[in-house]
Amino acid sequence: MSIYNYKVKKPNGDILSMETYKDKVMLICNTASQCEFTYQYEDLQKLYERQLKDGFTVLSFPCDQFGNQNPEDGVQTAAQCKLQFGVSYPVFDKINVNGDNTHPLFNYLKHEIDAPEIEKNTFQQKMLFENIEKYYPEFLIGNNIRWNFTKFLVDRKGKVVARFEPDASMIDIQDAIQALL
Numbered sequence: 001m002s003i004y005n006y007k008v009k010k011p012n013g014d015i016l017s018m019e020t021y022k023d024k025v026m027l028i029c030n031t032a033s034q035c036e037f038t039y040q041y042e043d044l045q046k047l048y049e050r051q052l053k054d055g056f057t058v059l060s061f062p063c064d065q066f067g068n069q070n071p072e073d074g075v076q077t078a079a080q081c082k083l084q085f086g087v088s089y090p091v092f093d094k095i096n097v098n099g100d101n102t103h104p105l106f107n108y109l110k111h112e113i114d115a116p117e118i119e120k121n122t123f124q125q126k127m128l129f130e131n132i133e134k135y136y137p138e139f140l141i142g143n144n145i146r147w148n149f150t151k152f153l154v155d156r157k158g159k160v161v162a163r164f165e166p167d168a169s170m171i172d173i174q175d176a177i178q179a180l181l
Helices: 040-054 074-085 104-112 122-135 170-180
Strands: 007-009 015-017 025-031 055-063 150-156 160-164
Touching: 007 025, 007 150, 025 040, 025 170, 040 055, 040 170, 055 074, 104 160, 150 170, 160 170
Parallel strands: 025 055
Antiparallel strands: 007 015, 025 150, 150 160
């Protein structure tokens, strides 16, 4: 299987093939509208604007599996992202990224690259780990998505080349993107 074999749903219900993004570098991210990491919408928008002309895109997939931090449907989420954070990159319909109802695209992404160990060097990292361990310990097993704003970097040939946890440095992410452009 290839990433281009998957289909995704827009908030309006239209189905889109991932082949639409063939030959582009993609940063695929599960997001949430009410998470402590929502500031990353603006960071992702800046990356998108800066690299769009070079064949780069951000793809955002809202998810409500982590602390009910995205209770809105896909239409409301996409509108809120545009209005509140200035998002112009694609925001898709709300999905699950873990469990029995994991969206096939995220199932593929999770199995293409191993989840890194969660670091506990900063206060934010410690708090994130403690919340996951307390409320969602099953998400610490294997390659599960641990929290909102986990990002997968995909090269122009559709290969998943990196996975970034929510607290990853945007500078490191930008450098990894730049290396693929």
